Amino acid sequence: MISRLKGWTDQYLESLQTVPGMVSIGENSLEALQNRISGYLQQQESYGSSTPSPWPFVKLVKTFFDSPILEQDIVLVDLPGTSDVNQTRVRASLQFLNNVDYVGVVSKVERVETDANTHRYLIDAFRRKRGANVLLVATGSEVCQG
Known part of the structure; x- marks a missing residue:
């Protein structure tokens, strides 16, 4: 079989x-x-x-795009979160994170303050990278009223 x-x-x-x-x-x-x-x-x-x-x-x-920022030898990687149900993917992601220069945590702008996963990912990224190389990217800001 x-x-x-x-x-x-x-x-x-x-x-x-x-x-x-x-x-x-x-x-x-x-x-x-x-x-x-x-x-x-x-x-x-x-x-x-x-x-x-x-x-x-x-x-x-x-994935390759014709973009000026990517011509500067910048590589963007989208990894599954550590709460992914596939633990093999989680382990591979954590191993990959050991070799990156910067970590960006991406969240929708309306969830940045309240989402527990976003907070957990930020805290974990700060622990791994000691803070200076951690970015928070808030998407969807065009829908915010100000």
Whole structure:
């Protein structure tokens, strides 16, 4: 049974690849790119569909954009939070965080003050990086009334 499952998995992964171990996806719009890569980033809820999702096998997703800030050798990485249900992903994230120069905690602006996870992530980041290299990014500020 295990060998049959391994065979199916190997066959499925081979169908995705253009180069062994790598899939390259290009699109002309952000929305189209998001639609194409979503199955590689999270489980897809497809009711009545028997199409498998490759996300459990994905180790790394690299996305490239033509942006002036990224030309300065800045690499932005989106990691799952430490409360993610997949503990393998959490361990990989924590290991990755040991080698970064800066940590940014991202939260919606209306939740920055009240969200317990945001506070926990900030405290953890300050402990890891000793504070000076920790950023809080509040998204959605355009909806704030001031």
